[in-house]
Amino acid sequence: QVQLVESGGGLVQAGGSLRLSCAASGRTFSSDAMGWFRQAPGKEREFVAAINWSGNRRVYADSVKGRFTISRDNAKNTVYLQMNSLTPADTAVYYCNRGGTPLFTSYEPSSYWGQGNQVTVSS
Numbered sequence: 001q002v003q004l005v006e007s008g009g010g011l012v013q014a015g016g017s018l019r020l021s022c023a024a025s026g027r028t029f030s031s032d033a034m035g036w037f038r039q040a041p042g043k044e045r046e047f048v049a050a051i052n053w054s055g056n057r058r059v060y061a062d063s064v065k066g067r068f069t070i071s072r073d074n075a076k077n078t079v080y081l082q083m084n085s086l087t088p089a090d091t092a093v094y095y096c097n098r099g100g101t102p103l104f105t106s107y108e109p110s111s112y113w114g115q116g117n118q119v120t121v122s123s
Contacts, residue, residue: 002026002027002098002099002112003025003026004022004097004098004114005022005025005114006020006021006023006114006115006117007020007021008021008117010118011120012122013121014087014088014121014122014123015085015086016121017085018083018086019080019081019083020036020083020094020096020119021078021080022034022036022078022079022080022081022096022114023076023077023078024078029074029098030053030054031053032099033051033052033101033102033107034051034079034096034098034099035047035048035050035096035097035100036048036049036050036094036095036096037095037096037097037109038092038094038119039095040091040092043092045095047106048064048068048081048094050070051071052102055072055074058070059106064083069082069084070082079096081094081096086119086121087121088122088123089121090121091119091121094117094119095113095114095115095116097109097114099112
């Protein structure tokens, strides 16, 4: 059974940083591309960042380029999202996704989602 467990969210002031983690289990993690999405209140879920199976290709939404960094540790079956220079516009529930399809500038998610992790940025 594929499982994704997220951690690391919370409340931070504008300009601050957080790092999200997503620990995966259930099948060979190193074969899967991974992605992060977010959903703000009243809005649709949107793509944030993705990384291919080996970690040598990453794509980001324009809204987070230069501020967020996605990485992975295949030995730990974990993908990370380092978020710097946070603004209130980054407030959302963040979800990791496993085994989707990396696209040129985005990522097509699979049906495997984490439980979601709240990130709140105060002004």
